[in-house]
Amino acid sequence: MKNNITILISLFIALNSFSQNISTEVLNKTKIVGKNLIQQKDIVANEFVFNERIYRSYVDSLTGYATLQLRKLSKNGKVLSLKGLVVVYDLKNKSVKWTKKIDYSMSSIQQYGDILILSKGNKIIRLNIENGDPMWDIKNDLYYVNINKKIGVGYAYNGLTGSIHTLEGINLNTGESLWQKELKRDYGWNKIIKTDASNLLIVAGGMHSLNIETGSGWDYETKTGKKDYTETIAKNVGGLVLGALTGTYVVSSGSNLVRDVLSNTIMDSTNIYMASKEKLACINKSDGTVTWSYQLPDESTSKSSLIVRDSSLVLINKGYAFWRDKTIDFGDPFILEVNKLTGAEIAFKNLMEKDNPIVDYKVKNDSLLLLFGDKITCFSLQDKAIKYTKTFDSETYGNLTFFSGDRLYTKNTDPELHYNLLSDSTHYFVQTSKGKTLKLDKDFNELKTFDFDNLYLIQNTINGHKFINQDNSTIILDSNNKPIGELSLSFYFRIINNTIYETNENSLLEIDLNQLLNTDNSDEF
Structure with missing residues (x-):
């Protein structure tokens, strides 16, 4: 009896920022959107x-429920209210399941399938999706959820004097602990790679294999950042905001942590290849042993990219890293090539670009095209030397930001109103910070300039049809790039089971794609 009372009191305290059901009204109507x-x-x-x-x-x-977090915005559009509502709405029956108040300064809501998790302080609470009632609560901070197996992975809270590195597997049906193991997070979590239904590769202070059901797995430890690097942070505090093209999932740790000092991960049937701040290594997939490693220069190594070239690996060290949500100058750009089987050095080229990082790259035959903020350099992978460099005036173009074209479409001027992919094998396309897209010849001479706002960015592909977007207009193209439909949608819609969902201000739109594609195939994105 005492234990039951203790649990009830604990849940009451934890939910003091998540109040009981209140009534709310939802207006249902139809709207022409395209x-x-x-x-x-x-x-x-x-x-x-x-x-x-x-x-x-x-x-x-699966349930057909939508969970909406409602939150007012100030009149100037810059400040979000600390208080709001959580509404679970039944889309099929067009009815509110339940609504509760929430204080966003103390709590947050995350959902994984029908698993609804309320986080508050050092505690997570699973809420019943049907009525919002608490099912269980534990002291943990979820980092990963497997919806099918109903297993969560996160760090157990062991009190102020306990370990902060105790990773725990959680049965999400009951809240019970399945296993515990030590996995350090000094440099944050950089990436999670799902290798099969039960196993993960976690890139965090190295690389770790993990069976989410048992907690078993091997550990390869290395530095993937630098802690308390105050001098570099102060120097770079005005750095660029982290762009959407990084594709990296990060949980940062510590206000002075410089993170993401590592490369992408390359895997084959036997090995995993990855560079950290310390070394480029070949790691055995089955047991985590290091087959070979190449020591990287401590003061120069930064965020990098790894590519395979026949029997060799090429490391592109970019000369930047991340602090909070900003990029900062860190290390120096260089190119390293090693033998894939042995790790023996084939070539090393310091590009002598202090505080001028590589912002993007492109491989073209035997050439490696390196994009800096003010120029493009062509590096020969065959001769291991710089072939030529083209500089661009920042006053005219702004900073060069990335190679574009593979996801950009432009409208043709012919009567059929076809759309063409802004990419071909004989030209390069580069985006600038002034909203321009430059079309360049093989020597990087400017042939044409497009206004980025007049181009279309591909958002999704379903059943061979492409959804391309410009501002709040989405065009649907068939396999011949001929438009078959148009929708008044922003870039940020989602397609689930042949249905589009988009939120705009205080409304949720639901669009059945069978009105356009005439198909009953179910593909989820």
């Missing part, structure tokens, strides 16, 4: 209008 250009028919959406702005949303295709 046109089927083949049949010349309107495309109609179900629109669900809530009484406050939608801050975040999640749609579970």
Whole structure:
């Protein structure tokens, strides 16, 4: 009896920022959001209008429920209210399941399928998706969830004097601990790679294999950042905001931590290849033993990219790293090539670019094209030397930011209104910080300049149809790049089981793609 009372009191305290059900109204209506250009028919959406702005949303295709986090925005559009609502809405039956108040300064909500997790301080609480009632609570901080197996992985809270590196597997149905192991997070978590239904590779202070059911696995430890690097942070405090092209999932640790000093991961049937701040290594996939390693220069090594060239590995050291959500100058750009089987050095080239990092690269035959903020350098992978460099005036173009073209479309001027991919084998396309896309010849001479705002970015592909977007307009192309439909949608919609979901201010749109694609295939993105 005492234990039951203790649990009830604990849950009451934990939920003091997540109040009981309150009533709310949702307006249901239909809205014309586009046109089927083949049949010349309107495309109609179900629109669900809530009484406050939608801050975040999640749609579970299995239950058909949408979880909406509502949060007001200040009149100047810059400050979010600390208080709001969580609404679970039944899209099929068009009814509110439950609604509760939430204080975002103390709590947050995450959802994984039908698993709804409330986080508050050092505690996580699973809420019943049907009624919002608490099912269990534990002191943990989830880092990963496997929806199918109903297993979570996170760090157990062991008190102020306990270890902060105790990783724990959690049965998400009961909240019970499945296993515990030590996995250091001094440099944060950089990446999670799912290798099969039960196993992960975790890149965090090295690389770790993990069976989420048993906690077993090997550990390869190395430095993937630098702690308390105050001098570099102060120097770079005005650094560029982290771009969307990094594709890296990071949980940072410590206000003075310089992180993500590592490369991408390359795997073959036997080995894993990865560079850290300390070394480039070949790691055996089965047991984590190091087959070979190459010691990297301590003061120069930074964020890097690793590519395979026949029997060799080429490391592109970029000369930057991350602090919080900013890029900072860190290390120096260099090119390293080693033998893939032995790790023996083939070539090393310091590019002599202090505080001028490589922002992007592209491989073209035997050439490695390196994009800096102010120039493009062509490095010969065959001769191991710089072939030529082209400088661009920053006053005219701004900073060069990335190679574009592979995801960009432009409208053709012919009567059919076809759209063409802004990419071909004979030209290069480069994006600039002034919103320009430069078309360059093989010697990087400018041939044409496009205004980025007039180009279309591919958002998704389904059943051979491409969804390309410009501002709040989405065009659907067939396999011949001919437009078959148009929708008034931003870039940030989601496609789940042939249905589009998009939130805009205080409304959620639901669009059945069978109005356009005439297919019953179910593909989830």
